[in-house]
Amino acid sequence: MTYQVGYDEPKPTKRKGRRAALIIVSVIAVLVVGALVAAMMYLNSLSSAYEENAQVFEESFPEEEGRPVKAEDDESINILLLGSDANGGSGESENLPDVPQGGRSDTMMFVHIPEDRDSVQIMSIPRDLWVEVPGQGQHKINAALSLGGLPLTISTIESLFDARIDHVAAVDMLGFTGLVDALGGVTVNSSYEESFTTGEGFTFQPGEQTMNSEEALSFVRHRKSFPDGDLQRVKNQQAFIRAVIDETLTPGNLSNPGRVQDMVETFSPHLIVDDTLDSSTVASLGWNMRGAANSVDMFTVPTDGNGYSADGQWIFYQDEAAMAEISSAIDDSTLDDYAASR
Template sequence: MTDQLMHDDGGGRERPRKKRRAGRVFLASLLILVLAAGGLAAGYVWRLANSFDTKSQTIESAFPTESRPERQAESQDAVNYLVIGSDARGGSGENEDLAGVPNGARADTMMLVNVPGDRESINVMSIMRDTWVEIPGQGEHKINAALAFGGVPLLVQTVESLLDVPVDHVAFIDFEGFRGLTDALGGVEVNNPREFTTAPPDPQHYEAGTITLSGERALRFVRERKAFSDGDYTRVANQQLFLKSVMAGFLKQETLTNPGRIADIVDEFSPYVTVDEDLSAFELGQLGLSLRNVRSSDVYTYTLPTLGTGRSADGQSIVLLDEAGTQAVSQALKNDSFTSYIQSQGE
């Protein structure tokens, strides 16, 4: 029994946890059960998992040690992932300067990915990085400052305090990985709602309408904000659009049944993914199998409600939190009704 610890899953329930690097198979484990369900050889899927295991990274001690929100009875079977997108170049987790933060990276993008208990949809909620919130022990700041103040644990604690729901797992993704990901998918088709040209140097032009993105152009698409009058608002909208397009490409039958393409995707993206060490590969495998019927039309995107931009007392440009809207989001997450809530908002 010396190889086991007791782990609180965020809902007040303790379960034994082996000391392991299982978190590194985060995305691979989600894939392998889907692939196995499709009848692919066991040897192949385990080689796939091993490939991910050797290339991805692990965040140790990703969660706060202080008291955390309890999971409500209605949402016992739901799972919440905090996905942190980093604009830092270099990827793959060297030089962890702060509590598991790869390369001392910034939290340029934050998304809470909610998987409801019925496993019939996936909800992706963006949190604007300049949202002015209370950071535990630090006072009021932009939410992405939590990462600088206390690393991943403080960012998790800040999000949990804001929404009053537990975060079950954390994934840190370097935007640089989108180059290889889109190439492995053979390009990602996006219905771009607005024509724009990225800021110098090396400006890139994106026409309105259906466009196919790959490589550097995909990376520039998800990173650009200076070209837009509302800055991060359009950037977040483009990131949500790109994410749905990636999922649409991946969830196609010809992708899921093509071992070579799956291997390429995992191989290209793995070095740019860092996950918490508490994630069980078996748990994610089960989750992947339970989501096998979800398609891109079942993925809903939303942005934590805000009241526009303003100025802090010390003159910073900030995004103002819509507290009433945030309370409604919190209640929907607690009740495991977030999918219907997003639909009711016309998203």
């Protein structure tokens, strides 16, 4: 399947705000859905819900020649996550990509799961990062989707970090909203020291408060009230991720077959995955990662400033020293240490 993505200069629009929510969705896809399927494998109808509803990429990985090769004893897992604007996105493009329900992909995340499965590192990749796209010259990293679909995107990211991608998944926004609704809302602990009101008219206080899906979306999108803008928004996203994970994995939820089945059946139709990421793989991964819920490290690939390309595109320049550090950390399973230093 192929993708078309835009090249517009970033602007503080609703579309950019939606990308914040997409990051949340992608994280939940791995940490929550996997754990839910694993915890309830005895429900045949539930394990089949993922298998029946999650869509599969028709074409995922590039040709094997030239791809990074893992050591035989390396049992770490790297997953590429894509966030789709489908069912809630801008809808501005007439040539939307074939991600869940048809939408555009604006978010790329590299998820590293170490061999011990006791933690997970989630690395956001700026869509405007200026990189070498194999066989195509220099472009923004998201251009690989339109230039060669998912295989070229994987080749680009594998070349960037000299690390093999084992799985790929994409998810759209209705999966997020449906999951929050299925949970009956989530209680989020806002770290911001003052109250703030979003453009949608929701007011949030410091400390814990229960949010429905509309309030949660507004919470993770908002940035205008904060002196440090995106930095506080990232904190809000992290607080929300923790809230969803904590709420989903409560004994009350996991012991309620109806609630769990509702969550999986609500979320799984909004997933699209590679053909090796079947229900048994997701279940095994989710179960083995059940102890990682309190060890989720999130960071963004460092950049070396911004500017304009020769053809006038607004871009982020690579921090080549940081790229080398990240590559080494992935290779020797110390990405958790690198993330802690950010």
